[in-house]
Amino acid sequence: MKLNKLLTGATLALGLATGALADGHEKTKVGFVYVGPVGDGGWTYEHNQGRLAVEEHFGDAVETVFVESVPEGPDAERVMTQMALQGADLIFTTSFGYMDQTINVAGKFPDVKFEHATGYKQADNVSVYSARFYEGRAVQGHIAGHMTESNVIGYIASFPIPEVIRGINAAYLHAKEVNPDVEFKIVWAYTWFDPAKEAEAASVLIEQGADVILQHTDSTAPQAAAQAAGNVVTFGQASDMAEFGPFPRVSSIIDNWSPYYIARTQAVIDGTWESTNTWDGIAPGMVEIGDITDAVPAEVKASAEAMIASMEAGDYHPFTGPINKQDGSAWLADGEVADDGTLAGMNFYVEGLSGDIPQ
Amino acid sequence: MDLSAINPILLLASLMVAATPILLAAIGELVVERAGVLNLGVEGMMITGAVCGFIVAVNTGSPWLGFIGAAIGGALLSVIFGVLTQFLLSNQVATGLALTLFGLGLSALMGQGYIGIKAPSFPDWHIPLLGDIPVIGPIIFQHDPMVYLGLGIVAATWAFLKYSRAGLILRAVGENHEAAHALGYHVMRVRMLAIMFGGACAGLGGAYLSLVRVPQWTEGMTAGAGWIALAIVVFASWRPGRLLLGAYLFGGVTVLQLNLQAAGAAIAVEYLSMAPYLATIAVLVIMRAGRAPGSLGQSFHASR
Numbered sequence: 165m166k167l168n169k170l171l172t173g174a175t176l177a178l179g180l181a182t183g184a185l186a187d188g189h190e191k192t193k194v195g196f197v198y199v200g201p202v203g204d205g206g207w208t209y210e211h212n213q214g215r216l217a218v219e220e221h222f223g224d225a226v227e228t229v230f231v232e233s234v235p236e237g238p239d240a241e242r243v244m245t246q247m248a249l250q251g252a253d254l255i256f257t258t259s260f261g262y263m264d265q266t267i268n269v270a271g272k273f274p275d276v277k278f279e280h281a282t283g284y285k286q287a288d289n290v291s292v293y294s295a296r297f298y299e300g301r302a303v304q305g306h307i308a309g310h311m312t313e314s315n316v317i318g319y320i321a322s323f324p325i326p327e328v329i330r331g332i333n334a335a336y337l338h339a340k341e342v343n344p345d346v347e348f349k350i351v352w353a354y355t356w357f358d359p360a361k362e363a364e365a366a367s368v369l370i371e372q373g374a375d376v377i378l379q380h381t382d383s384t385a386p387q388a389a390a391q392a393a394g395n396v397v398t399f400g401q402a403s404d405m406a407e408f409g410p411f412p413r414v415s416s417i418i419d420n421w422s423p424y425y426i427a428r429t430q431a432v433i434d435g436t437w438e439s440t441n442t443w444d445g446i447a448p449g450m451v452e453i454g455d456i457t458d459a460v461p462a463e464v465k466a467s468a469e470a471m472i473a474s475m476e477a478g479d480y481h482p483f484t485g486p487i488n489k490q491d492g493s494a495w496l497a498d499g500e501v502a503d504d505g506t507l508a509g510m511n512f513y514v515e516g517l518s519g520d521i522p523q
Numbered sequence: 524m525d526l527s528a529i530n531p532i533l534l535l536a537s538l539m540v541a542a543t544p545i546l547l548a549a550i551g552e553l554v555v556e557r558a559g560v561l562n563l564g565v566e567g568m569m570i571t572g573a574v575c576g577f578i579v580a581v582n583t584g585s586p587w588l589g590f591i592g593a594a595i596g597g598a599l600l601s602v603i604f605g606v607l608t609q610f611l612l613s614n615q616v617a618t619g620l621a622l623t624l625f626g627l628g629l630s631a632l633m634g635q636g637y638i639g640i641k642a643p644s645f646p647d648w649h650i651p652l653l654g655d656i657p658v659i660g661p662i663i664f665q666h667d668p669m670v671y672l673g674l675g676i677v678a679a680t681w682a683f684l685k686y687s688r689a690g691l692i693l694r695a696v697g698e699n700h701e702a703a704h705a706l707g708y709h710v711m712r713v714r715m716l717a718i719m720f721g722g723a724c725a726g727l728g729g730a731y732l733s734l735v736r737v738p739q740w741t742e743g744m745t746a747g748a749g750w751i752a753l754a755i756v757v758f759a760s761w762r763p764g765r766l767l768l769g770a771y772l773f774g775g776v777t778v779l780q781l782n783l784q785a786a787g788a789a790i791a792v793e794y795l796s797m798a799p800y801l802a803t804i805a806v807l808v809i810m811r812a813g814r815a816p817g818s819l820g821q822s823f824h825a826s827r
């Protein structure tokens with residue numbers, strides 16, 4: 165989508181020139197770098213909702229710009245550099261694969277604040293932020309374990325990074341808890357967004373007997389494939405995907421970035437911005453669980469909601485021992501709770517999952 | 524690894540479906556290249572076809588009208604390419620690349636109001652009698668009509684190029700446009716028609732994604748399928764039969780690698796993901812014979 169970028173660039177330059185002339189005082193400019201199109205209905209869509217919330221909250225005091233479908237890699241560095249050169253004060257880079265590029269560009273522009281989503285490398289002017297999606301995955305696993313009749317749950321994974329592995333482990337642990345016979349079949353799609361490939365992966369999993377599909381890719385294609393199959397349960401990923409409810413989509417994980425984006429923009433305006441490491445979950449509202457539909461039996465819905473409530477209250481952590489690693493070695497003792505460091509770098513499956521994590 | 528989880532019948536059946544968008548786009552491009560024109564804008568025409576087809580299908584409620592709309596949309600976009608390269612003699616490679624970029628942007632713009640909407644369903648045909656044959660029935664005779672239309676277009680193209688007079692003229696124009704011109708054939712007219720056919724086929728291929736395979740509209744949904752189609756034309760030595768083989772091979776290995784992954788094969792995922800590309804290139808290179816049409820990619824003007 166180079167053309168988009170060119171056009172955005174041109175509009176940017178134009179906007180900057182006229183904007184500066186029109187009103188003497190400078191607006192705070194916030195840039196967003198997206199990995200997919202804003203219309204993906206999932207991950208990027210929700211980040212863009214966050215951007216729109218910033219615009220609405222601050223009105224004329226803030227100007228936002230975004231570039232969509234930026235590939236993870238050197239091209240991202242060019243896009244970020246351009247944004248910084250065009251006067252952005254705060255730049256959100258919204259995909260794991262922008263991590264090194266963000267650090268590089270931040271080094272060149274010490275006065276510009278950067279916020280990198282889902283990464284772990286911080287600098288004086290680079291904050292990192294992420295959501296504890298695994299809390300939502302635990303709820304999905306709980307419902308999935310109850311809903312499956314074939315005891316086969318298909319999982320469309322994207323890239324073998326800690327974030328995705330955490331999701332698989334959390335979902336598996338909680339599916340296993342309510343259904344000891346459950347089996348996970350995992351397909352690595354090696355993409356965040358490729359509707360045709362996601363549809364194919366979903367059909368393959370369904371053909372191999374899965375009657376619940378969990379996805380960590382961003383498009384709604386797996387939902388459509390499940391709907392065509394008729395008796396397969398899905399969950400909305402990143403966004404509510406409510407158009408596929410009440411069945412096959414029985415619930416969803418919604419990323420709500422708006423409060424964070426507004427707070428960080430406010431911090432830049434006030435001059436109080438500091439490099440931070442934010443990892444929020446269900447309790448502060450960064451992770452929301454979409455409406456659990458009536459396709460889920462009432463008692464399952466009730467137990468899922470109880471689980472959400474206990475996570476919200478801080479009483480329950482999805483990774484609470486006893487948990488063994490895949491090779492049978494002990495990870496967490498009875499009652500022990502996983503520490504954030506291990507979770508952030510999680511690179512192993514828990515006991516019971518089959519197959520290897522691609523290296 | 525549990526290979527018994529893979530159902531060979533379902534595997535072969537989904538192969539035909541997975542190959543159809545690439546097959547449709549590639550057969551169109553084959554005709555264009557046999558007429559001596561290199562249109563690198565397949566991806567752009569596919570995505571435009573995908574959005575046009577989706578818009579028409581949603582508004583009329585008929586997937587068939589959607590496919591017609593997709594063909595028209597793809598053909599209209601290709602006319603831009605045709606006018607630029609045939610009448611204004613612009614560079615075909617650069618124009619084709621520009622067409623892809625333009626198509627991606629245009630489709631994103633056109634699709635603004637259509638995100639998150641579902642397409643009208645396009646039921647599979649269960650062909651009576653043939654569809655009831657054990658094994659072969661579910662593999663070959665229980666698909667949606669577009670799968671058969673794609674096969675029909677390939678067969679018709681093969682027969683057209685091999686047996687018809689018009690096909691001979693098209694090939695003559697592609698092999699040596701000056702000689703064809705000297706014989707009194709209208710080089711530009713033939714090429715414009717070929718380009719429009721290519722656009723229409725690419726549009727159908729794109730609409731197959733947005734109306735059947737996915738089925739909904741998302742920006743950038745072709746995700747490189749047009750480039751695969753282009754590569755398959757070259758590796759198939761510009762022959763319809765091999766093109767069919769190449770597209771099915773690519774679709775087959777794509778589906779197979781996902782099946783192997785889901786079955787827990789002990790092969791690294793990276794190798795599996797490479798497999799469709801490697802297998803298709805290897806087989807078509809080993810088989811390859813023949814050469815590119817003589818005038819491929821060259822501009823023609825009667826005064827020269």
